[in-house]
Amino acid sequence: MHPVSHQYPPTYTHDATACEECDLLVPATELAVGETSSCPRCGHTLTRHLPEQERRPIAYGFAAIIMFVLSNAFTFMSFSAKGVGQEMTFLQCITTLVDQGYLFLGAVLSITLIGLPLVYIGSIMLVLWRLDKDLHSKALRSLGRLLCRIKPWLMVDVFLIGVLISLVKLMGMADIKMGLSFWAFVGYTLLLIKMISSLDRMWLWQRLFGPTAARELDPEESALSCGLVGCHICGALNEQDAHSCVRCGDHLHSRKPGGLNRTWALLITSVILYVPANLYPIMDTVFLGDDSPSTIMGGVVLLWAMGSYPIAAVIFFASVVVPLVKILALLWLCYVVQRGQGASPLGKLKLYRMTEFVGRWSMIDVFVVAILAGLIRLDNLMTIYPGPAAVAFAGVVLVTMVAAMSFDSRLIWDLQQGERERE
Numbered sequence: 391m392h393p394v395s396h397q398y399p400p401t402y403t404h405d406a407t408a409c410e411e412c413d414l415l416v417p418a419t420e421l422a423v424g425e426t427s428s429c430p431r432c433g434h435t436l437t438r439h440l441p442e443q444e445r446r447p448i449a450y451g452f453a454a455i456i457m458f459v460l461s462n463a464f465t466f467m468s469f470s471a472k473g474v475g476q477e478m479t480f481l482q483c484i485t486t487l488v489d490q491g492y493l494f495l496g497a498v499l500s501i502t503l504i505g506l507p508l509v510y511i512g513s514i515m516l517v518l519w520r521l522d523k524d525l526h527s528k529a530l531r532s533l534g535r536l537l538c539r540i541k542p543w544l545m546v547d548v549f550l551i552g553v554l555i556s557l558v559k560l561m562g563m564a565d566i567k568m569g570l571s572f573w574a575f576v577g578y579t580l581l582l583i584k585m586i587s588s589l590d591r592m593w594l595w596q597r598l599f600g601p602t603a604a605r606e607l608d609p610e611e612s613a614l615s616c617g618l619v620g621c622h623i624c625g626a627l628n629e630q631d632a633h634s635c636v637r638c639g640d641h642l643h644s645r646k647p648g649g650l651n652r653t654w655a656l657l658i659t660s661v662i663l664y665v666p667a668n669l670y671p672i673m674d675t676v677f678l679g680d681d682s683p684s685t686i687m688g689g690v691v692l693l694w695a696m697g698s699y700p701i702a703a704v705i706f707f708a709s710v711v712v713p714l715v716k717i718l719a720l721l722w723l724c725y726v727v728q729r730g731q732g733a734s735p736l737g738k739l740k741l742y743r744m745t746e747f748v749g750r751w752s753m754i755d756v757f758v759v760a761i762l763a764g765l766i767r768l769d770n771l772m773t774i775y776p777g778p779a780a781v782a783f784a785g786v787v788l789v790t791m792v793a794a795m796s797f798d799s800r801l802i803w804d805l806q807q808g809e810r811e812r813e
Contacts, residue, residue: 403421404593410434413614414431415608423439440593460570464571466479514585517594528639531638534638535623538622544582602637614644621640621642628642660793661717663789664717666782670782671777672755673763675772675773708754713786716745723742723797735803742802750791755783
C-alpha cells in the first residue's frame with residue numbers, strides 16, 4: 391500500500407493499456423489535473439485525472455446516504471381527486487408491486503434503485519477511506535471488481551425521469567403535490583451522479599496496487615496481435631496465457647467468452663419478449679368500476695391527445711423506438727461480424743456505443759407504472775394496476791442490456807486487422 395499524499399499530485403501517469411473497445415495498445419501517458427487520455431484510433435476515453443479523487447467521492451457518498459434516508463422518511467407524492475386523497479412513500483412503489491404479485495418487478499426496482507446504489511456508495515467510501523490503511527488485498531480487489539460491474543445497473547436517474555412523466559400524466563385528472571422525500575430523492579440522484587463522475591476507474595486501481603511493469607509497445611498494433619490481453623476491469627496489460635489479471639485478479643479472456651452465440655441467444659429472447667410487451671396492457675386503470683387497460687402505444691396516444699406532446703414523444707422514443715432500434719442494431723452488428731464485413735469499423739463502433747448508452751433509459755415506462763400503481767389506490771374511485779406487459783417489457787430492457795454487454799466490439803476491429811493482413 392502507498393501512503394496518501396496530503397498535497398494533490400499535479401500529474402498522474404497512467405499505465406500502458408489496451409483500449410477495451412478496439413484493443414489498440416496505448417502507451418503510458420502523463421496527465422495533468424483535468425486532462426483525459428483517449429484511444430487514438432476509436433476515441434474511447436481510457437482514463438481521466440480528476441481533482442481530489444481521494445476526498446470528493448467520500449463527501450458525495452455521505453451526502454447521498456443522508457438524502458437517501460430522507461427520501462424514505464417523508465411523503466414522496468400525494469394525489470387527490472374529488473375530495474379523496476392518497477399519499478405515497480418511495481418504498482410503496484416497490485411494496486405495492488410485491489403485494490399485487492409482481493415479485494419480479496419489485497425485485498428489479500429494489501435492486502436498481504436501492505440495493506446496487508447503496509452497495510456502490512458504500513464500496514467506494516470504504517475503498518477510499520482505507521487507501522492509507524491496512525485492508526486485505528483480496529477484499530480490495532473484490533470491492534473494486536464489484537464497483538465496475540454494478541455501475542451500468544444504477545438507475546436512480548431513470549426513475550427520477552419516470553416520476554416527472556407520471557406527474558404530467560396525472561396533472562389533468564387530479565391535484566398532485568411533491569413531498570419532502572421527492573426533493574430528497576432529487577438530491578440523492580444528483581449526488582450519486584456526482585460521485586460516479588468524480589472517480590476514475592483506472593486511477594483507482596493504480597492508486598490501490600501501484601503501476602504495472604513498464605512494457606515496450608507498438609502503438610499501432612492490437613493487444614491480441616502482440617500476445618497481450620487488456621483487463622476490462624482495471625486496464626492492466628497481461629500476457630495472453632494468463633488466467634487472471636495481475637492487478638485486480640479478474641478472469642482474463644482475449645475476447646469475451648461465448649462469442650457471438652451468446653449475443654444471438656439474448657437478442658432472440660428479447661425479440662420474443664418484445665411481442666407481448668407491446669400487445670398486452672402495461673397497466674390497467676379502474677375508474678368507478680370501469681376497467682381501462684392501456685398498452686404502451688395506447689399511453690402514448692393518450693398523452694398526445696391530452697396535448698402533452700413532449701412527454702408523449704419521450705415515452706414513444708424510450709419505450710417503442712429505443713428497444714426496437716437497439717435490437718435491430720445489435721442483430722445487424724452480429725450479422726456483419728459473423729459475415730466478416732470489416733468496412734467502416736468506427737461507424738459500427740459508434741452504433742454499438744449508442745445501443746449501450748440508451749438501453750437502460752427504456753426502463754422509464756416500467757418505473758412510471760410502478761409509481762402510478764403505488765400512488766393511485768383509491769379503491770372506490772380509481773386504482774391503477776400493473777399489466778402483464780410490464781413484466782415482459784422489463785425483461786426486454788434487461789435482456790438487451792446484457793446482450794449489449796456480451797457483444798465484443800473488438801471483433802469489429804479484428805475484421806479490419808484480418809483484411810489488412812490479407813492485403
